Amino acid sequence: MTTDMKKAMFHSSSSMAIFIMILALALAAFSGGLMKTLTESLEPPLISFFRFFGYFILLLPIALIKYGGKIFQRGYSKEQILRGLALVLGNTAFMYGVQHVDYANSIAILYVYPFLMISLSVWILRERISSRTWLGVFGGFLGVILVLRPDLLKLEFHGLFILFTGLMVALQMLLNRKLGRATAPLIVAIWGALVGCLVSGLFAPFFWSSPGKTDLVIILILSVCTALSQTLMIVAMTWASADKIAPFTYFEIPFAVLVGFLLFETLPDFLSWVGITLIIFSGVLVKLVPDTFQMRPRDKF
Numbered sequence: 001m002t003t004d005m006k007k008a009m010f011h012s013s014s015s016m017a018i019f020i021m022i023l024a025l026a027l028a029a030f031s032g033g034l035m036k037t038l039t040e041s042l043e044p045p046l047i048s049f050f051r052f053f054g055y056f057i058l059l060l061p062i063a064l065i066k067y068g069g070k071i072f073q074r075g076y077s078k079e080q081i082l083r084g085l086a087l088v089l090g091n092t093a094f095m096y097g098v099q100h101v102d103y104a105n106s107i108a109i110l111y112v113y114p115f116l117m118i119s120l121s122v123w124i125l126r127e128r129i130s131s132r133t134w135l136g137v138f139g140g141f142l143g144v145i146l147v148l149r150p151d152l153l154k155l156e157f158h159g160l161f162i163l164f165t166g167l168m169v170a171l172q173m174l175l176n177r178k179l180g181r182a183t184a185p186l187i188v189a190i191w192g193a194l195v196g197c198l199v200s201g202l203f204a205p206f207f208w209s210s211p212g213k214t215d216l217v218i219i220l221i222l223s224v225c226t227a228l229s230q231t232l233m234i235v236a237m238t239w240a241s242a243d244k245i246a247p248f249t250y251f252e253i254p255f256a257v258l259v260g261f262l263l264f265e266t267l268p269d270f271l272s273w274v275g276i277t278l279i280i281f282s283g284v285l286v287k288l289v290p291d292t293f294q295m296r297p298r299d300k301f
Contacts, residue, residue: 017240054223084195090168097161139282146275
């Protein structure tokens with residue numbers, strides 16, 4: 001195979017990975033809207049348990065048909081357990097933090113995770129990060145600030161819990177890629193669901209209340225969306241490096257705007273639209289601008 005053919009296959013794989021990640025983020029944004037709806041009748045820790053339980057039940061038969069009992073032999077590793085714990089801890093920390101910190105501040109803090117993901121990828125995955133990628137991620141973060149405009153002067157100690165959630169999300173994304181290199185994405189997903197279900201199940205009895213018929217329908221849809229989004233994220237992180245994927249994680253913001261309008265009839269103002277445009281532009285910048293477009297040492301300030 002020639003060098004040009006290898007380059008073409010690599011770029012094709014990266015493009016598909018970015019598309020898959022964007023689709024996963026759209027499902028994740030919709031899942032967030034469903035969870036917000038469920039909080040009107042159920043406690044967040046219980047919602048978390050239902051989410052992981054449904055996620056696990058949906059994936060288990062598919063995994064068993066495809067891999068049989070080998071899923072528990074082939075999939076077990078310390079990284080799988082760590083990823084599952086990151087899912088649960090991040091979820092729990094965010095719910096605790098958002099009870100005490102303004103929601104806009106919470107989301108702004110959470111979106112430090114692309115910075116953390118890129119930084120950690122240098123250490124965990126041994127990947128090189130270009131100046132162009134840092135520029136794209138920074139531009140995306142500025143867009144998030146314009147969308148949410150957090151009041152940083154009013155941050156409390158509980159904001160650290162949101163920051164911890166960002167760290168857990170970054171760790172989860174990197175483990176998606178590391179595990180996806182050696183294990184099938186479906187096996188990675190089923191182990192995350194299993195660990196999440198077991199850990200969240202320890203706390204569910206303390207917050208138990210029987211869900212109504214409407215709640216059960218929403219929980220089912222939430223479980224399907226979670227299973228799809230988590231599996232697709234693993235696939236995306238397996239097919240492309242963290243620095244290629246990171247700037248596109250900001251696409252969850254415009255999807256969240258759409259979900260907010262459809263479910264809660266809310267729309268962003270002018271500055272928010274400017275921020276959304278900057279988010280999209282920053283992601284496209286990383287994809288379209290050639291790799292040769294980097295600052296030379298003498299051009300750096």
